[in-house]
Amino acid sequence: MALFDDVRNIIVEQLHVPPEKVTLEAKFIEDLGADSLDTVELIMAFEEKFNLQISEEEAQKLDTVGKAVTYLEDKTKT
């Protein structure tokens, strides 16, 4: 769950939401109040934190916290 903690920290910092709102089901735009530029900033923050590149196409699909976590877990597996 270390990865989830990292992801949650990034989201809390980026979107200024309380940590308890950041659940796996939460949608970035509808539930966490992100605007379109916030979502791009989040993707950029994930890229920086986990040292990877997320394509525009893949980024579009990551609309919930859970999807982002699964995606990042998958990509960071060695």
Next chain:
Amino acid sequence: MVLESKVAFITGGASGLGAGIAKKFIQEGARVIICDVDAETGTKTAQQIEGNIHFYKMDISDEEQVKKTVESVVNEFSKIDILINNAGITNDKLLLRMTKQDWESVIAINLTGTFLVTKAIMRDMIKQRYGRIVNIASVVGLIGNPGQANYAASKAGIIGFTKSCAKELAGRNITVNAIAPGFIETKMTEVLSDEVKQYYLKLIPMGKFGLPEDVANLVLFLASDQSSYITGQVICLDGGMVM
């Protein structure tokens, strides 16, 4: 000093309007980075202006160079607060004689270059929730000019680019404005014939050409916190020529 502790990045800063803006910013307390393809003039200008001014050689139409330069500037100065997209060229010809290459060379530098530098710098501005971007357009981008289809298109493009950026970045405390100078006494207008100059003087209600100092004053205002509620605007600086 209205730019105290600010870091400003000026493209095309080796000479002309860019150098004038750099000088003004230094007087107002900013740390200034000037970029240009012309290293010799750029280095000389930085020495002449004196103060906290630094020259970087950069071709704004080369994405890799732009990325690397911005990265090293941010490493060195820890931030960029102000971006002045000033670099630009002309390559005047009547449309019938204008080749695809004439067209593309002007668009590549004036328009694509502006895009590349803005893109490279905006990321840090978004992060720090602060930025002032001033794009140097031209009145010909609003009214057109025979012999300058490429230049006018690039400047009109900059105006559309300015407004889109302003909308995208408004929520991040970043303002993006354009200025549209008319006839300003610089190297670019020096080459015009007396006949052409006389013709344009008649179109200028104030009856005189502008000075680089006039441009620097307006850019200073738009780059400072005094203009914090102004974004997405195009301000003409032309003695009343376009209104």
